[in-house]
Amino acid sequence: MTKTGAKKILEIKNLQQHFGSPSNPIKAVDGISFDVYEGETLGLVGESGCGKSTTGRSIIRLYDITGGEIVFDGENVHGKKSKNELKKFNRQMQMIFQDPYASLNPRMTAGEIIGEAFDIHGLYKDKKERRAKIQELLEAVGLNKEHANRYAHEFSGGQRQRIGIARALSLDPKFIIADEPISALDVSIQAQVVNLLKQLQKERGLTYLFIAHDLSMVKYISDRIAVMYRGKIMEIGKADDIYNHPVHPYTKSLLSAIPLPDPMSEKRRQRIQYKHTEVDESATYHEVGDQHYVYGTADLVKTWVANR
Amino acid sequence: MSKTILEVKDLRINFKTYAGLVHAVRGVNFDLKEGETLAIVGESGSGKSVTSNALMKLIPQPPGIYESGQILFNGRDLVPLTDKEMSKVRGNEIAMIFQDPMTSLNPTMKVGRQITEVILQHKKVSKDEAKKRAIELLTQVGIPFPEKRYNQYPHEFSGGMRQRVVIAIALAADPKLLIADEPTTALDVTIQAQILELMKEIQKNSQTSIIFITHDLGVVANIADRVAVMYAGQIVEYGTVNDIFYNPKHPYTWGLLGSMPDLDNDTDELLRTIPGSPPDLTNPPKGDAFAARNEYAMAIDYEQEPPMFQVSETHFAKTWLLHPDAPKIPLPDAVAKRIEGYLAKEAQEND
Ligand SMILES: Nc1ncnc2c1ncn2[C@@H]1O[C@H](COP(=O)(O)OP(=O)(O)O)[C@@H](O)[C@H]1O
Ligand SMILES: Nc1ncnc2c1ncn2[C@@H]1O[C@H](COP(=O)(O)OP(=O)(O)O)[C@@H](O)[C@H]1O
Ligand SMILES: [Mg+2]
Ligand SMILES: [Mg+2]
Numbered sequence: 090m091t092k093t094g095a096k097k098i099l100e101i102k103n104l105q106q107h108f109g110s111p112s113n114p115i116k117a118v119d120g121i122s123f124d125v126y127e128g129e130t131l132g133l134v135g136e137s138g139c140g141k142s143t144t145g146r147s148i149i150r151l152y153d154i155t156g157g158e159i160v161f162d163g164e165n166v167h168g169k170k171s172k173n174e175l176k177k178f179n180r181q182m183q184m185i186f187q188d189p190y191a192s193l194n195p196r197m198t199a200g201e202i203i204g205e206a207f208d209i210h211g212l213y214k215d216k217k218e219r220r221a222k223i224q225e226l227l228e229a230v231g232l233n234k235e236h237a238n239r240y241a242h243e244f245s246g247g248q249r250q251r252i253g254i255a256r257a258l259s260l261d262p263k264f265i266i267a268d269e270p271i272s273a274l275d276v277s278i279q280a281q282v283v284n285l286l287k288q289l290q291k292e293r294g295l296t297y298l299f300i301a302h303d304l305s306m307v308k309y310i311s312d313r314i315a316v317m318y319r320g321k322i323m324e325i326g327k328a329d330d331i332y333n334h335p336v337h338p339y340t341k342s343l344l345s346a347i348p349l350p351d352p353m354s355e356k357r358r359q360r361i362q363y364k365h366t367e368v369d370e371s372a373t374y375h376e377v378g379d380q381h382y383v384y385g386t387a388d389l390v391k392t393w394v395a396n397r
Numbered sequence: 398m399s400k401t402i403l404e405v406k407d408l409r410i411n412f413k414t415y416a417g418l419v420h421a422v423r424g425v426n427f428d429l430k431e432g433e434t435l436a437i438v439g440e441s442g443s444g445k446s447v448t449s450n451a452l453m454k455l456i457p458q459p460p461g462i463y464e465s466g467q468i469l470f471n472g473r474d475l476v477p478l479t480d481k482e483m484s485k486v487r488g489n490e491i492a493m494i495f496q497d498p499m500t501s502l503n504p505t506m507k508v509g510r511q512i513t514e515v516i517l518q519h520k521k522v523s524k525d526e527a528k529k530r531a532i533e534l535l536t537q538v539g540i541p542f543p544e545k546r547y548n549q550y551p552h553e554f555s556g557g558m559r560q561r562v563v564i565a566i567a568l569a570a571d572p573k574l575l576i577a578d579e580p581t582t583a584l585d586v587t588i589q590a591q592i593l594e595l596m597k598e599i600q601k602n603s604q605t606s607i608i609f610i611t612h613d614l615g616v617v618a619n620i621a622d623r624v625a626v627m628y629a630g631q632i633v634e635y636g637t638v639n640d641i642f643y644n645p646k647h648p649y650t651w652g653l654l655g656s657m658p659d660l661d662n663d664t665d666e667l668l669r670t671i672p673g674s675p676p677d678l679t680n681p682p683k684g685d686a687f688a689a690r691n692e693y694a695m696a697i698d699y700e701q702e703p704p705m706f707q708v709s710e711t712h713f714a715k716t717w718l719l720h721p722d723a724p725k726i727p728l729p730d731a732v733a734k735r736i737e738g739y740l741a742k743e744a745q746e747n748d
Contacts, residue, residue, distance in 0.1 A: 350617075
């Protein structure tokens with residue numbers, strides 16, 4: 090899966106992440122492959138339980154993977170690593186979580202939360218320097234320096250998510266995995282946070298893996314989208330192609346279920362039900378357009394393309 | 398015209414708290430016809446749940462206070478009813494569905510019994526008849542193998558299936574009015590679409606009236622006949638679903654519509670947002686509660702609360718922008734462009 094011009098920052102090759110007993114494993118991630126290019130946003134969508142969070146968590150090393158390979162910036166993420174190499178990796182890749190209530194310690198101030206990682210990495214040891222960096226981060230996410238001394242519980246949901254974003258930015262990472270960062274927020278606040286993420290990406294050249302189940306926001310924020318179902322990526326391609334020319338029946342079904350703020354088109358809505366077809370060993374990714382890949386057997390994909 | 402089943406007049410609900418009196422619902426008026434769906438939409442904290450809980454008399458007192466207002470259900474005011482009188486209305490004539498199905502389900506009781514209990518409580522039928530009806534209900538809400546499912550516990554069901562069970566329980570006594578408070582917010586879009594279809598089908602078959610609370614405008618467009626947009630404890634715009642989506646008049650409604658990305662949105666444009674956050678309801682601001690977040694606010698917005706201006710026979714909005722002397726503000730570009738797009742698509746569709 091290539092994209093001309095841009096550099097691959099992340100390569101996922103046949104990633105597997107199984108839970109439970111080896112005799113009866115839960116195949117949360119069941120052999121997925123994709124690349125992420127520097128400076129882009131790759132959206133990862135699919136219904137709950139399909140393996141999105143597990144994918145993100147495996148990439149950031151929260152789990153030892155069951156199989157496959159994850160290459161970040163040319164280096165094998167799950168290969169043997171010295172403490173220093175690990176620290177370097179941790180600085181470059183950060184995560185933003187869904188629940189701005191659960192992911193921040195209520196007994197810490199915003200400043201403490203944002204600066205927590207500085208000590209581990211021996212950064213900004215000078216108090217003044219540290220304060221200045223925290224202030225810069227608060228301002229970058231649309232808060233101000235007065236907020237540094239307030240406790241997490243004193244903030245609204247949207248403000249907390251801004252603190253979560255500032256914390257993720259604190260070590261100047263290149264790559265951010267955002268796991269449903271707006272799902273718990275109100276629509277108008279969602280728009281504020283999404284605008285912020287877009288603006289930070291532009292200013293800092295960040296690369297995002299944006300995990301979500303709200304497909305309209307994903308379409309808006311992503312350059313490319315991967316559609317996941319039962320531990321596998323069914324279709325991946327440019328956001329416009331996934332939305333306007335989907336090939337896999339699962340993608341079509343998912344798209345047919347998104348309600349739009351247009352009552353007249355809602356009256357006509359025809360939901361497409363998805364019936365899963367089991368595939369044999371020969372199933373793989375087939376190129377169906379520029380940067381557009383669909384998972385299936387050669388025959389199935391041929392039929393899907395014909396019905397497009 | 399079908400008959401009016403519910404009329405809410407000047408409903409005001411306060412809560413006594415340590416921080417002071419919270420004015421959660423501040424003079425809400427609406428009505429609902431038989432077989433009609435009214436969607437209530439607004440940001441969190443705008444008073445949607447308090448309003449709907451108030452209709453069921455589920456506001457705990459204290460700390461809650463029914464400050465004023467009438468809830469006329471088939472012409473009879475529910476506000477002065479005792480708990481005992483109210484328990485005959487609840488479940489029987491008005492039923493409610495919540496976001497989290499587990500708030501309505503008993504985890505230690507088999508699903509079938511939870512349905513038959515409601516039937517037996519409200520209808521004079523034998524146990525066998527109740528069971529037969531329960532299985533019918535499980536079938537109706539789309540639960541496969543209803544006879545087997547009848548004997549299972551809630552934890553044996555997925556989130557979407559649990560919400561179907563809750564709907565089956567709500568329907569058990571053939572209520573005239575179904576109140577659904579964010580019933581699909583926690584569900585996947587595909588499951589949400591199924592639940593919405595189910596509710597519409599139920600309504601078609603039994604002329605149930607529905608109050609559907611949500612913060613998702615896509616869901617509103619899908620399910621509503623009429624829409625009430627709530628802000629800071631008040632309805633600020635009220636009209637048919639077409640009035641609200643194709644001819645919105647309140648700047649708050651513009652903000653809500655603009656902050657939703659559209660599948661055709663130009664992704665280089667930032668989304669329109671509503672700056673700031675809703676006011677503190679212990680001390681609601683003087684004038685128009687939305688003024689501080691409204692880029693079109695005028696001097697009077699900080700002085701005097703706007704009345705509901707009538708836009709058409711069906712459409713009302715509470716904003717001074719509709720006063721004859723106010724400057725004519727055109728729809729924000731992003732919202733106008735989108736509506737044009739929808740209308741153009743519709744014209745094409747009709748060709
Ligand atoms: N730590 C774990 N132990 C066992 N099973 C897990 C664990 N984490 C996730 N799973 C299972 O893996 C599957 C994928 O979960 P997840 O990645 O969280 O999905 P998503 O984020 O798409 O909702 C689910 O069936 C889930 O129950
Ligand atoms: N039991 C209560 N005590 C004090 N305040 C309450 C109580 N219940 C609700 N409120 C307040 O009433 C307002 C409206 O809340 P709610 O109706 O739940 O909003 P929504 O459902 O629109 O998100 C909020 O400011 C909320 O904090
Ligand atoms: Mg997840
Ligand atoms: Mg609520």
